[in-house]
Amino acid sequence: MPVTLQSFAVLLSRPGDANGDAEVAAGAIEAVNRQHSRSTGIHFHLLDWKKDSYADSGAEPQQLLNRQIVDDADIVLAIFRERMGTPTQRFDSGTEEEIVLALEAHKPVHIYFWQPPQDYEPADASQYERIESFKARIADRVMYVTYATEQELRDRVTHDFTKRMYELEDEKPVRKPALGLAAIGADGKLWSSPIPQLTALGGIYNPNAITRSITTAFDEAAAIELPKPASEMPSHTDGAASFASALTTVKLQIPTSLASGSLLGSYEKVELSDRDRNLASEVLGELGIEVPDRLFDLGGLHYNKFLAASLYSGDGIEGTDDEKAKYRALQRLIGACRSHREYKRFLSAMRDLVGLPLVVENNGNALATHVVVELLLPQSLRVPIERIPMPDNAFINRELDDGSAIAAFARLPFEIKESHVYRSYEDSHNRLEHGSSIPPLHTRNPGMYPYGRSALDRDDYYEEIEYCFEECSFKPVPDEDAVAVLVEFDRVQQNAAYAYPVILPLRKAPTASLRYRINADELDEPIIGEIEFAAAE
Incomplete structure (x- = not known):
């Protein structure tokens, strides 16, 4: 059966670069009309200067648009994207003039600003600065909305104009806030x-955040193969060869800097503690990484207390380049394993x-x-x-x-x-x-x-x-x-x-x-x- 509708004119106001978003907003309002107009008796009629204006003269173009369209609007829907628009005689843009005129006439105004990504660099910095300045000017007169995608704009316009339609349904609405508390579900609703049911706070963290630093340090350390100690070197039946092998072993184990008897007491072999070895082995095992037999072997790496205590520049660690590189990789591995253990403890506490x-x-x-x-x-x-x-x-x-x-x-x-x-x-x-x-x-x-x-x-x-x-x-x-x-x-x-x-x-x-x-x-x-x-x- 026929339904009598009360029509409210909605002006789609925007600079030219927001035409596409204006079409999205127009589609959202038409969807609201189709879904709710018959039940509420309210209909939103869209006014668009591109479609509803006509040739005229006798005043500034914006004043002609105001007379033809803006004055007849009951509601203003304004959208800004990257540009503020072209200044008029009185305002920074035609869109701003339409908004201000509507506010002065006590008409509802809905303003939507596009929210660019964090790394956004505006093509025209001056236009973008004008938009930011406009936000500050209207902050105490209207609550504007931001959106990042077309879907967000569609959802916001649908929500706002559905509410607006039901408010207009009552000829004498009681203007009072209706406040209450709600919670955000895991689905965002x-x-x-x-x-x-509420979720554990620790679930927001990545439980494998430390794993990569452990595997990287392990790969670096495992890739360095040091000469085997003398006890593991192959035996020789020939006496001369055996003597030469033993001499080579001595040279590997005792650096020339220790040849002087006065310095022999300053030598201390560098080894990982049992605690560090066990920690690394346990954590690597938890990650399914097999520990090689000689992973923790540092060859002839030693700590020279005499040099460390002197004006010698360095930490007193002496050895081959491979030995030092493996030592540094193992130190990173132990540190990462400690971080892994502490991270698990922290996550467990947060999950409580x-x-x-x-x-x-x-x-x-x-x-x-x-x-x-x-x-x-x-x-x-x-x-x-x-x-x-x-x-x-x-x-x-x-x-x-x-x-x-x-x-x-x-x-x-x-x-x-x-x-x-x-x-x-x-x-x-x-x-x-x-x-x-x-x-x-x-x-x-x-x-x-x-x-x-x-x-x-x-x-x-x-x-x-x-x-x-x-x-x-x-x-x-x-x-x-x-x-x-x-x-x-x-x-x-x-x-x-x-x-x-x-x-x-x-x-x-x-x-x-x-x-x-x-x-x-x-x-x-x-x-x-x-x-x-x-x-x-």
Whole structure:
């Protein structure tokens, strides 16, 4: 049967380089119309200057477009890619002018900015700088959205205009935020209740990260074949040949620098300790690598204490080039094996913890500002920051050799990366209210920082953990064996979800629901709710 539709004109505004993305957005809106128009009685009619404008005169081209199309639009959908566009008499581009006119007329405006990859180099740097400047100018007037792919743009436009359609369905919508907590599932989707089983925090790390350094050092050491000791050299029946062989052996075992009797006491044969040999053999065995009989043999390599204690430049290790090369390879092998053992211990400790990745949702039709979320966490589940597992100092100094490496390693299990389903915590910041965050500074260069540590250690690692959780406050709850985890969001846009700053570590998956309270400037009273978890299988 016939349905009466109320039509709302949507202006597709964009610079010329975003024409392809505008077609993607137009397709998404047409799909929303096909799916929801009959049930809501709302229809979106697309206005496009390329199709709906006509020849005219008497004013600047942009003013003619404003009169023909912009003034008739009920909603503006603007897309920017790599260019800001051509300036007009009053604004930096025609697209900016259309956005500002719509905002001044109190019309809804949806703005989508293409997010380039990290290694992106703009073809026209000045155009890209103008886009960044425009973002700053509108940050306090509208919440814009970023996208990386056409599919993300399609998903975002579909989501936003579906919500917009249902909001318009009610002639007198009650403009209130509707806030709640949800969790991010392993599939990237949002789960309100029940939340799926949580995963171990250690599962994010690569368990074989150290394996390559072990196999590389092993291959280097195993490839060096040293002469066999005298006891293993073939016997000779001829007396002269036997004497010559013995003389050769003596020359191999006792370098000429030891010929003087005064220096003989400074000689010390270099050998790996039984502990290091056993460690390497066990780790290689775990990796399925067969240990050759003479892998740890260093031939006649020796340590000259006399030369090491003098002004002689070097470490006092003497021997052939092959002996020294094998010694260095074995030292790398032992170090890698120690890192492997410590890495396994660290992963085991992290796998004992589970992570709770939360988002705050606003399913209402109004912006929420100064949102404060309090999650009540039983002490039996809470993991204090100082109890979060850390590698030992030797591993940090050996494997995390600069500030960027230790930062990436420490933050990895707690990061929540933005997706097209939810926005990052930083996107909720009001730039005029939220202070800048300064990450820790680490250095291994005592010459540049004479009072700093020359090697990275657990103190540096703990600074990174503290930085991860600096946006979270932990306050004891009176009369309850629990702690309130407080997170503040400057603003949460309607029909959107914003991730927590970090994944919360727990000792184990909750078996009971967790209570929360949310407050915001627009709420008459706090929202009280619970999040429930799926039963373990």
